[in-house]
Amino acid sequence: MFNRKITLVTFLFSLALLFSSNVVFAQDAAEGETLFKNNCAACHNTSDEVLVGPGLKGISERRPIDWIIKWVHNPQAVIGSGDKYANDLYTKFNKAAMTPYPNFSDDQIKGIVAYIDAANAAPAAPAAGAAPAEGAAAAPAQSSGGMMEGLLVGLLLIMVLVLVALLSIVNTLSKLASGEAQDETPLAKRIQDNIKAMAANSAIKTGVIVLILLFGGKATIDAAYGVGIHQGYAPEQPIKFSHKLHAGQYQINCNYCHTGVYSGKGANVPSANICMNCHNAIKRESPEIQKIYRAIEKDEPIQWVRVHNLPDLAYFNHSQHTNVGGLECKNCHGDIDKMEVVEQRSSLTMGWCIDCHRETDVNSKGNAYYDKLVELHNKDSKTPLKVQNIGGLECSKCHY
Amino acid sequence: MENSNKRYWKGIEELTNDPSFVKNIHNEFGNMPSENDSKGDSLVDGTGTHRRDFLKVLGFGVAAVSLAACEAPVKNTIPYLNKPEDVEPTIANWYASTFTDGGEYASVLVKTREGRPIKIEGNKLSPVSKGALSARAQASVLSLYDNEKLKGPQAGGKATDWVQLDKEFVAKLSAIAAKGGQIRIVSNTILSPTTKKVIAEFTAKYPTTQHVVYDANSAYGLSVAHGGIIPSIDFSKAKTIVSLGADFLGTWVAPTEFAGQWAETRRVGSGKDGKKEMSRHYQFETILSNTGANADYRSAYKPSQEGLVAVALYNAVAKLTGAATVAGTSVKIDHLEAAAKDLVKSKGASIVVSGSNDPQVQKIVAATNALVGAYGATINTGVAVNYRQGNDMAMSNFINEVSAGKVSAVIFYNANPVYNHPMGAKLGAALAKVELTLSTNDRADETGSLCQYNAPDSHYLESWNDAEPKTGFYSLVQPTISTIFKTRQAQDSFLTWAGNTTDYATYLERNWESTILKSGSLAWKTALHDGVFGGNATVSSASPAVNTAEAAAAISKAYSNGSDLELAVYEKVGLGTGSQANNPWLQEFPEPVSKACWDNYASISQPTATKLNLKQGDVVKVSANGTEVSLPVLVQPGQANDTVAISIGYGRAKAGKSANGVGVNAYPFITEVNGACVGACTKGVSVTSTGEEKAIAQTQTHNTVMARQAVVQETVLGEFVKNPMSGRFVPEVLTSEGKKKATDLSLWNGHDYNNHAWGMVIDLNTCTGCSACVVSCNAENNIAVVGRQEVINRREMHWMRIDRYYSSDAEVEDLKGLEVASDNPEVVFQPMLCQHCNNAPCETVCPVLATTHSSEGLNQMTYNRCIGTRYCANNCPYKVRRFNWFRYFQTDEYDFNFNNDLGRMVINPDVTVRSRGVMEKCSMCVQRIQEGKLAAKKEKRRPIDGEIEIACAQSCPTNAITFGDMNDPKSAISVLLAEEREGRAYGVIEEINVKPNISYLMKVRNKEAKKHSEA
DSSP states (O other), rough: HHHHHHHHHHHTTTTTHHHHHHHHHHHHHHHHHHHIIIIIIITOOOOOSSSOOOOOTTTTHHSSSHHHHHHHHHHHHHHHOOHHHHHHHHHHHTOOOOOOOTOHHHHHHHHHHHHHHHHHHHSSOTSSOOOGGGGEEEEOOOOOHHHHHHHHHHEEEEEEEEHHHHHHHHHOOOOOOOOOOOOOSSSHHHHHHOOOOOEEEEHHHHHHHHHHHHHHHHHHHHHHTTOOOOOOOOOSSSOOOOOIIOOOIIIOOHHHHHHHHSSSSSOOOOOHHHHHHHHHHSSEEEEEEEHHHHHHHHOOOEEEEEOOOOOOOOOOOOHIIIEEEEOHHHHOOOGGGOSSSSSOOEEEEEEHHHHHHHHBOOOOOOGGGHEEEEEEEEHSSOOOBBBGGGGOGGGGGGGO | OSSSSSEEEHHHHHHTTTTHHHHHOOOOSOSSOTTGGSSOTTTTOOSSSOOOHHHHHHHHHHOOOOOOHHOOOOOOOOOSSOOTTTTTTTTTTEEEEEEEEETTTEEEEEEEETTTHHHHHEEETOTTTTTHHHHHHHHHHHHOOTTTTTOEEEEEEOOHHHHHHHHHHHHHHHHHHHOOOOOEEESOOOOOOOHHHHHHHHEEEETTEEEEEESOOOOOOHHHHHOOOEEEOOOOOOOOEEEESTTTTTTSSHHHHHHHHHTTTOOOOOTSSSSSOOOOOEESSOOOOHHHHHOOOOEEEOGHHHHHHHHHHHHHEEEEEEHHOOOOOOOOOOTOOOOOHHHTTTSEEEEEOOOOHHHHHHHHHHHHHHHHHBBBTTEEEEEEEOOOOOHHHHHHHHHHHHHHTOOSSEEESSSOHHSSSTHHHHHHHHHSSSSEEEEOSSSOOOOGGGEEEEEOOOOOGGGOOEEETTTTEEEEOOOOSSOSOOOOHHHHHHHHHHOSSHHHHHHHHHHIIIIOOOOOHHHHHHHHHSSEOOOOOOOOOOOOOOOHHHHHHHHHOOOOOOOOOEEEEEEEETTTTTTTTOOHHTOOOTTTTTOOSSOEEEEHHHHHHHHHHHHHHHHHEETTTTTEEEEEEEOOOOSSEEEEEEEOOBBSSSOOOOTTSOEEEEEGOOEEEETTESEEOOOOOOEEEEEEEEEEEETTSOOOOOOOOOOOOOOEEHHHHHTTTTTTOOOOOEEEEEEGGGHHHHHHHHOOSSSEEEEEETTTOOOOOOOHHHHHHHHTOOOOOOOHHHHTTTOOOOOOOEEEEESSSSSSTTTHHHHHHHHOOEEEEEEOOOOTTTOOOOHHHTTOOOOOOOTOOOOOGGGGGGOOOHHHHHTTOOOOEEEEOOOOOOOOGGGGGGGGGGGGOOOTTTTOOOOOOOOOOEOOSSHHHHHHHHHHHHHHHOOOTTTTTOOHHHHHHTTTTEEEEEEEETSHHHHHHHTTTTEEOOOGGGGOOOOSEEEOOOEEEEEOOOTTTOO
């Protein structure tokens, strides 16, 4: 309790004088935040808004912490003990029991409560936005290709215009030189004549052919490079699941459904039982959710359409990037939380990977694995340690 | 290959400069026609493409690309409906289990990905197998995905269901039991105490049942000599080891376990405090076995002399110890007196083992062991090993009973005696007389197909079970996948037939709780987690009572110094008894000594070949014992003269595509001597040439060392003690500043390894050549099986090969001496794989940078960048690069595991399956390195030494391979290299200074130092 009071104070005065306990709090609440987002956020809001379960704003004032701990560890036991508050709650929420979390330590639960309080005390909690700086690096790299193309096209246009202007000057001058009087023929006729003259000119003919070949060649090469790149691919899914709603509006942590994203090579498409954690109570009548029920009844798995297809020869591990590298999902997947239908935002080409490995700083802070590497790097270099400095461009980091 | 003081050769071809060998020396890639060429159309395999074909392919290619550009195929991603909590796709789960196949045992860890087992590794918690695995245990995971197993129960060859089968079978069985008809259960050794209990229940229900146990490669004689048990043997305590034909490092009783113990006595250190003692190993045998190849002194005898040698050794020991000698025919054999002297000298730390299955020979050996104080020291009769429980007498009785029509019902419980018993043909013919027959074999094999009912047992990876390899040492088998086909565990079948409705999983747990664990359910969970339980060895120095005179008399009747041609039947290290013959990994496993695969053959010595006017590859007709087979000749140095040897395990008729028709069945050659099955024919053996020829798929001479120096280096213990660098070849070059070490001069700048520097040390002294690492590597790295013809074409894909060099201690100039020596050569095994050179010759010649150096010391191979110029393989001094000449998956020409959906389940999803036209080679299991690093990063720490293990090092039964980070001064590899750098450690062909990251530790033989040594 002592800790918590202090933390409230620190939050109100926003920063860091009492740093010893502040650090303790920051850890508690930070851990609490992770735990909350991974475990609680699917059903509870930090505000007073009701999701599946009640909003948790002011929970620390409503209930004593001991009760909360008991409840989190085993809600059924608290209900069974005849606790009035618990039984009222149980009845109010249609007798849908909360999932017990017996593995949470007391401190972890206190951390979660601390996070809830903090989130309400400082509504613009830093956790919500602020992608790490390194994440932004990929975007400009992405657009640079398009810019180059624009420049080229512009240059070509200017050159064509200059050519036309020069030709018309030459034409006029030659006419003047041959002493012809000012032409009285109508404009249309004149243009026609000019075009005819131009068509007869072999230099122009060659020029046009060369230009066509150049443009055609470039288009072909571009198209060939584009084979197998499906940027913007947004196939229709068997169930109209909206990331905008779940990840955007309800702020459910990605890891809640994509269970492997911090631990495994694949992020994993969630199994139907994860949907059922909430949807056995919420929106049961929706025809889209009915599809999940049907799949479970028939024992037929849902055949989602794969959006991001890496070739088999490339090894990509999510946990290396999310857990170790500390990257946000949107770094590669774009604004998933605004997508009604998921689409492939990044090109997923090797060049795209390599660009990021060239520019991204290694997330080495507090990771003893990198300590010696950082030290050795700093001896010879003033720039921060990039992924490419520790072998991030080597073949067998991704191909084996 | 040359060396300062020795000459080595890879095979007879090299020693004699055989024309075909000379032709291939400078021909890097075999350009022989492939099996596809004969089919006329060469468009698919890319050889000899015509212009029109080229245009067709080009047109099709363009069309395909433009089509692909229009629309990508829609790929689905299908999650679980209800994901089990402990299964996370892409993250491997490991389960402890136990591999048993008859009497073979290993405690294993099974790696499963997305619910399918993909790799078997040794369980280091086991006090018995200690993390060691044989090639067959490694390969067993592929046998799980064998498409040619029975898909469900059958009655009369037609599919039925279990309920129907149980109903019919129980009705018939009860009728037979009611009439008092004899019922037999025939099985190989059963290690499981709970299974035995289940069989006892069955027997109680049908009291006329008798359980007959036999082993394909029997050790009945050993068990008879010890009063019905096989004592446990500990080679690690031995200073003198004498083996009479026991291939204890390859095939005898429990080879992986013995290899580990043997290696403990062979480990030496070059440092000041390093161990400078070694056991001395004498081997007397007929064939050149894997064990003989590792012995310090070796001599050959003929099978007919085996008993005489045992008696002679007994007499020599008896003379030295003052015991009474026995009468026996004298036998002339080298090193026998020396062996006896050493045995007596190291009394209490000596051991004699014999591979003979003749009880009388084993009795004499037991008596010898008693004289040298082996019991209570190296041999412990207090702990029985259960690996071989077969009773040869009972089995022959059973077959005679069946032929006499005295048996009414037989259940073959995972036993295939029609194939693997010498009297199999007789049994096969007589089975029709039996009223009711059932087999639980996993396929309709030679025996199963003759049975009325097939009730296929599940694979051990689909089953619950337990095992008691040694008295008091237990381990558990747990399923790691649900049954693939509609099979049922045989134990469940027996329980059902016995009228017990408990399922075997519950039965097992209850039995463990009541008889083994004797405590709560937590102990059960712990045991299941660890895979092993118990293991308090009681030591007994009791030796069996032997009437030596009687045994010697029996021996002198059965053995003599004959001059006739004799036949020896032996077991191969790879394929074993043939129970997993349909496993293509094992078929393509190059046998440690002969380096042959995909066949068995008649091996004979060079003098015998000359005498019979035969050469390698000649097909001969071998007849003996009323059996006749035709097979090619293989000239085997070191084999006893006037003998021909054929291995068992081949010649399957009904095992499946990979096994059927490969080789010939040698089981019928096994003869009964003194009441036991002995693998030899000493009389009436004839070998006649048929005039035909058949190439043997041998891998030994596929790559040559091109007269380079110092590929293998060795010394003898006497010299090593004086100078750890003795026998080492340190190449020097003359420069303007005088002589310099070849490794001190370089064109290159070298690499900075800030992070890790992965490396490997291979100890040639403890490597037995068993090749378990080869199969482990195949499984881990999705290495394709290419088949017999492609191996003959020198296109095998194994990333790891075990080079076997023959040598002699005759002087290099002494040609006559070398010729004699080739009759009984010394052998060195050298595992050869990508050396991950720091100045890699392959890297500099790749035109597309498909092979590059990593910042962690690995030589990386990038398949998707490779265009197949093969320059790298040309430039590789170690010849370790493999080229994909064809697409070895989903191609009917290579109809092995990669050609069916089930077989492909074994593929490691973390490793790319390579396609046609790319080069591949050892990656030092980079996928495991990356995985280990990632695990460390997630926990914000450096990797701990030993945490990252690569496939070959993990599987090595003798720990001859040490892998680790050479940048970590505390790692095992750094410590080892620090000790050995000025001692045994050397890089292969150091003089070309490619600076390999793999070091070898020189071999030390425990031989007397030569008088004219140059060292």
